[in-house]
Amino acid sequence: MQVFCVIEKTGDEYLAYCDELRATASGDTEQEALNNLKAAIAELLKHYGEEITGPGKKRVLVEVV
Numbered sequence: 001m002q003v004f005c006v007i008e009k010t011g012d013e014y015l016a017y018c019d020e021l022r023a024t025a026s027g028d029t030e031q032e033a034l035n036n037l038k039a040a041i042a043e044l045l046k047h048y049g050e051e052i053t054g055p056g057k058k059r060v061l062v063e064v065v
Contacts, residue, residue, distance in 0.1 A: 001053065003041070007033055021052065 005018045007030050016033035017024040023040045027033035045052060 001045070005034070005037060 003018050003020050005016055007014055007016045009015075010026075013026050013028055014030050014033035015024065015026050016030075016037040018037065018041065021041060021044055023037060023044055025033055025036035025040045027036050
């Protein structure tokens, strides 16, 4: 599964988040924040996978100009 994530520096740490899945994580480095976000998303999918990716749901890429 591929999702769009954002990483930003906030003070002394980095914040990584995925609006699509409402997942957020932080870390001391960009890579640590991203790794923590991946772990958070994996847990979300483990517990709520069918609700997130189940039947009747379709992901589309929309370009806004």
